[in-house]
Amino acid sequence: MRILVIGGTRFIGFHFAEAALAAGHEVTLLHRGRSGAGLLPDAEHLIADRDDDLSALRGRNWDATVDTCAYFPRQVWKLAANVDPGAAGRYLLVSTLSVYDEPAAPGYAEDSPLLPSNGPEAEEVTAATYGVLKAQCERAARQAFGPETLLVRPTYVIGPRDYTHRFDYWVQRLTRGGEVLAPGRPDAPLQVVDARDLAAWMLALLEQGASGPYHAATPPPFGMGDLLDAVASAVAPPGTTLTWVDEDFLRATDVPDRALPLWPANPAVRATSTADPAAALATGLVLRPVAETARDIEPFEPQPETLAPDREAELLAAWHARQA
Numbered sequence: 001m002r003i004l005v006i007g008g009t010r011f012i013g014f015h016f017a018e019a020a021l022a023a024g025h026e027v028t029l030l031h032r033g034r035s036g037a038g039l040l041p042d043a044e045h046l047i048a049d050r051d052d053d054l055s056a057l058r059g060r061n062w063d064a065t066v067d068t069c070a071y072f073p074r075q076v077w078k079l080a081a082n083v084d085p086g087a088a089g090r091y092l093l094v095s096t097l098s099v100y101d102e103p104a105a106p107g108y109a110e111d112s113p114l115l116p117s118n119g120p121e122a123e124e125v126t127a128a129t130y131g132v133l134k135a136q137c138e139r140a141a142r143q144a145f146g147p148e149t150l151l152v153r154p155t156y157v158i159g160p161r162d163y164t165h166r167f168d169y170w171v172q173r174l175t176r177g178g179e180v181l182a183p184g185r186p187d188a189p190l191q192v193v194d195a196r197d198l199a200a201w202m203l204a205l206l207e208q209g210a211s212g213p214y215h216a217a218t219p220p221p222f223g224m225g226d227l228l229d230a231v232a233s234a235v236a237p238p239g240t241t242l243t244w245v246d247e248d249f250l251r252a253t254d255v256p257d258r259a260l261p262l263w264p265a266n267p268a269v270r271a272t273s274t275a276d277p278a279a280a281l282a283t284g285l286v287l288r289p290v291a292e293t294a295r296d297i298e299p300f301e302p303q304p305e306t307l308a309p310d311r312e313a314e315l316l317a318a319w320h321a322r323q324a
Contacts, residue, residue: 018040019203062089071125117132169261169306175237180243190227214280
């Protein structure tokens, strides 16, 4: 297949392009040239900003288009306006589980109600607008590229090359060992998917000619405790312990959610973190163990907003004093 990848040099896009090239497909990457220097030399590289001039796409034809970085519906419409009718092939949009309204029950399927998508488009991506914007992107994708559009809805994506370092924080912290502050409850729902597994499956969907929405997530029940136990089994030195600290205590001590990445503190996040991936598994999604992903994470500089060691020690001491 001839595949156009929008945003193919960072994280999901990189892993997808790498998998597609390894499988013998012809890959064209559209990116801004900021993170792709020297990467994937066997692919064709088109340097352009999707929010600016996309004329490089005109007069070209592909069998499939994979869009990894559409955050605004206007970006979907701009792409469609610069690709000749029918020239995009099957369009795959990387969306998110955040498109759902609060599900009625755990284990919800792809037909669960979505957030409203017919309102005005927000001007920026925030925690409050992200889900609605992605729902609007899905709607625009179907309208622009037709009913055969593929909508991949992943949960938190983890693995090598993750520039957010959310999962990586826990790998690095548990590698240090000692007493580790674990936020909230171990049974708080949380789902993840390795970017490499996501990429291989997305390619398989295109090869199968699939369409429609699919969840990409760890099958429930899976929680924060399962994640941290898996990471600890892979990287923690002997004697490492997890101390679960109450959510109300963390709130009272002004610990923001982002200080402890992946902490499912938001009720809406907990509600949508129980998606049923049965449809995806039936089409070939294979999920590697979280411990395997943890072993593949390389060291990195800590993010400034995450919990510093001194602050963690203070919180643990205060928590133990409260429990005494």
